[in-house]
Amino acid sequence: MRLRCAVLDDYQGVATEVADWSPLDGRVDVVTFREHLGGEDALAAALADFDIVVTLRERVPFPGTLISRLPRLKLLIASGMRNSVIDYAAAQAHGVTVCGTASSSTPPVELTWALLLGLARGIVEESGALRSGGPWQSTLGADLHGRRLGLLGLGKIGSRVAAVGLAFGMRVSAWSPHLTGERAEEVGVELAASKEALLADSDFVSVHLALGDRSRKLLGAPELALMKPTAYLVNTSRAAIVDQDALLDALRTGRIAGAAVDVYDTEPLPAGHPLRTAPNLLATPHLGYVSRANYRTYFGQAVENIEAYLEGAPLRRLP
Known part of the structure; x- marks a missing residue:
């Protein structure tokens, strides 16, 4: 049969x-x-x-x-x-x-950088304006060269993201609960003194941690409050690592300059979900491995x- x-x-x-x-x-x-x-x-x-x-x-x-x-x-x-x-x-x-x-x-290294660059240079806004007859130039791009890229996680994916950041001339630092100075040196990046120090010092923060009890809601309102108001957050890892409500509040209040996400607590994202209309958010429908x-x-x-x-x-x- x-x-x-x-x-x-x-x-x-x-x-x-x-x-x-x-x-x-x-x-x-x-x-x-x-x-x-x-x-x-x-x-x-x-x-x-x-x-x-x-x-x-x-x-x-x-x-x-x-x-x-x-x-x-x-x-x-x-x-x-x-x-x-x-x-x-x-x-x-x-x-x-x-x-x-x-x-x-091909893990989501490429997508991480597509999102980070899209945020930094206002790609979606500028392309949309050009195609719809909107204003000629409306955003002011954020530079990468010389800026601080902070990585939460330096495993297989994080280390490859780091290599691209170094190629752009960025200063790259990393933190995770068990990251050692030897591992950071091997990848060619700085070991952040703490999660809090990494968040406070970075111009771009990218999440590359596995989801577990320790990493669930690792970034909540107190952690996002440590970031510079000019800083950007990128999450292509797991949605639950970043507190969704805290991220929405940080975007709505301008606490951070912007964020890019590819992962969500509920997928597919419901039609009326607030992330679909959040300001300063570049969102993709979980394309990391697609x-x-x-x-x-x-x-x-x-x-x-x-x-x-x-x-x-x-x-x-x-x-």
Whole structure:
């Protein structure tokens, strides 16, 4: 009997184009969902007749309550090799195999710099004005050369962001709870004395930390109040690291010059969400890992995982 596979959140409609799904011909019927299925009831209803589900990163939670409502589900594939929104114990209890794929080959370093540069030079405002017949020049760009770039986190992504900042002639410093002077020196940046010192000294602050108990709401109203009124904040990491209400207040009151975000507490962002109309905010719809190369890896390895499962030898099992 042919199995049915659901591919979730295929917003661009490219899941079956960027990878070769032909090895599954005759054995698996693939159905893609271009609209986000919000809420457990909607997911349970839409996925009730599927044996396999492919989901991107942590966009859709799979708690035990949902898994128990999917009696046909036998294989769940998530992109990446870490996922905090899948109940692995419940999956095992219900006989569901969980597999991952290789992590991104192009992490959101490029998007971080696209957002930072867009903020610094008013790209969106100036382009919009030019195309709509608005004023010729209305913003005054913020310089990067000689300015301080403060990085919260200096791991795989943070260190690559640092390299670009150094190439721009910026003074780069970094802080994280366990960052050492040796690691900072290895990357060629300064070790900030504290989180507070980094925030107070930086002209641009970029977040590159993993989300955990210690980093959740790491930047709240007291921390944002330490930043210069001319400083900018960029978050392409995890939404919960920055207190959303505190950020909105800082933008509305002009406490900081601006911010750019690619991640949100609720995704997709609801139509009436205040972040959609916040002043001095450059916002993108979680594009950090959305690239052709990454999708080719994610969906190509999803096909490999399905093939391996059908052969009785699952690949890249999680956790």
